[in-house]
Amino acid sequence: MVRARFTTDEVQAAALQIVDRDGLAGLSMRTLAAALGTGAMTLYNYVRDRDQLEELVAEAVIAGVELPATGGDWLGDVRAIATAMWQSVRAHPNAVPLVLTRRTVSPTSYAAAEALVDSLSRGGLDDAALLGAFRAVLSLIMGSAQVELAGPLAGAGRDEKQREVAAQIGALAADRHHRLAALAEVSQRSTAAADFDCALDLLLTGVRASAQALSTSPRQGPAVG
Structure with a gap:
């Protein structure tokens, strides 16, 4: 059995480096093959087409989030994780369009989302509120990145x-x-x-109020026949 010359992680890292340096227009099978010192046809052993290559780049950005240590303050943990996610996306401005448009399908990119859900769940939110809060925080992260980076303001x-x-x-x-x-x-x-920071403050104030309301609302007991 012939050993693979590269790992998928190596291909992914090289693709992200090209996007960081040259933008999306600079990424192709040819330029990626040159960066890895191989032929373009070799890459089809790792990715089926350009779309999957772009998915790998998006996943690399999300998987690169440096998650902070969590503590006893669930709201503080949500803030720290959200900020770490925003900083990771912000560090790769050329990749923002891919992060916004490519749905990640690999579990390697799920760690940050799992940590965010876990912290929010410790606030006592019910299922619907937990889903709403999770989506709201993600929307703020991605929306802020899009406003700042996916346009003429990108760059130094x-x-x-x-x-x-x-x-x-x-x-x-x-x-x-x-x-x-x-x-x-x-x-x-x-x-x-x-x-x-200001937008996250406003959002988390609402999340905290929702959690407090749920914790103080009377619970429905079983119906009495």
Whole structure:
């Protein structure tokens, strides 16, 4: 039996490195084969097509989340895990479109999601609230990444570019849209990290309120015939 020349992890890591360096347009079977020092046809032993290759890149970003140690504070753990997930996505701006559009199908990328669900479940949420909270946190992470990274603001100096855009919006809105202009002024003094922390605060305040309401609501007893 011939031993495989590469592992799937090695192929995955090389593909992510290409995307980080050259963007999605730089990723192809040919460029990946060159990075691995092999022929393009060899790669079809590991991936069936371009779509699966892009799935591997998306999974690499999510699997790369550095999970924090958890403690007794479930809400603090949710915050730490969500922040770690956001930071991992943010570290690979060129891969954000893939993370947003490719559904991960490998258990290797499930550790962060499992940790997030576990922390939320310790808050006493019922099944429906737990699912809603989980999806809301994920939506905030991915939405924040999309707003910041999947567009013209991607790249170095993102906070400075964001301030420039906010200034332009403020100038255009000043005459007729006073509230938007005022908010643009606030945005010029903020950063992506501060914006994410604030949004996560607001979201988790609602999650905590829901958990508290569930813990104090009277439980339905068995019906008496």
